[in-house]
Amino acid sequence: MWPEGYGRRVLDEVDSTNAEAVRIVPALEAPEWILGLRQSAGRGRRGRAWSMPEGNFAATLVLPVAEPPQVVALRSFVASLALYEAFVAVTGRSDGLALKWPNDVLMNGGKVAGILLESLGRHGNCDWLAIGIGVNLAAAPDVGEVEPGALRPVSLLSETGARVGPEEFLTALAAAYAREETRFRGYGFAGLREAWLQRAARLGSVITARTGRHEFVGTFETVDDAGNLVLRTASGRQAIAAADVFF
Structure with a gap:
């Protein structure tokens, strides 16, 4: 079920959903999810390219924020937990899933999803946040496309056999994010920290x-x-x- 209070727009093609967030934020009054079914210029952390094979997931949540920057940055943990829940919702299983600090999701030891946060300004303020999320639903990029030493990329399909479309995954993710955002706003990071640590990759290693x-x-x-x-x-x-x- 789509969460109340969150907008939804699906684009057949876009350069980058985070770039689209910059374009639409002046007209927004409430949180808005942007899904790009094809993305031609996706970006990851530190300006790295994000490969987008057909059938994969590229979306951005444009979210109004009012907290100090160091608190806003904790939304990476909110998004990570929401992604974890969304994977469980669409597959019915949690085995093999783990959260890699600061903003990746792993499946069977390989990277299946990543998160990119970018502050957006309006009226001279940084009062909106773009939470960009990429998920390898159908296919993983070639190992040659990732930096040396990085974890191998994997896809949901290759690791679980589950065929999940981008719009189906968006519905699961949006519902999970709304729940985690409510918990974060109500209880702060303390309400999320232990849940995140319970799912953390390589804790103690x-x-x-x-x-x-x-x-x-x-x-x-x-x-x-x-x-x-x-x-x-x-x-x-x-x-x-x-x-x-x-x-």
Whole structure:
């Protein structure tokens, strides 16, 4: 069932659903989901290209926000949990699913979905957020299209045999996101943090986190109250706000 209070628009073709969010935000008064059935210029984190084979999922939620930037950024956890729930809803199973800090969803150890947050300004304020979500529903990009050392890309179809169309997945995701957004607004990050950690990939294991200047290797202890990745390293505990994580 489509959640009350959220708009929905489906485009046969678009350059990028996040770019479309920029174009439509001046006229919006409420949250709006944008689904692109074909996307010609998708982007991932740090400006990386996001491959979009036919039958895959590319959507953006344009959301009004009023919190400080550090709180707005926690929507990556809201979206991650919603994606997890949507996968369970369309497949009836949770085995093999895990959440990779800060904003990926894994299936059987491979990357099946990613999230990109971008602040949008209106009237000189950053009072809207674009939550871009890409999901490999039908096909995974070739391994040569991802950066060296990154997790192998997988698809929902290849890993589970479930054939799910983009519009069907959008309905499941929108419903799940609305529930998690209500929980986040009512109880803050504390209401989501434990649920996220219960689904976290490699919690308690040694991982590598790379920022623009540094590389940290240590045991993944937790995610703190600000959403930072906390590692126990040879030089002590490190709280990392932004990084690429490698297993």
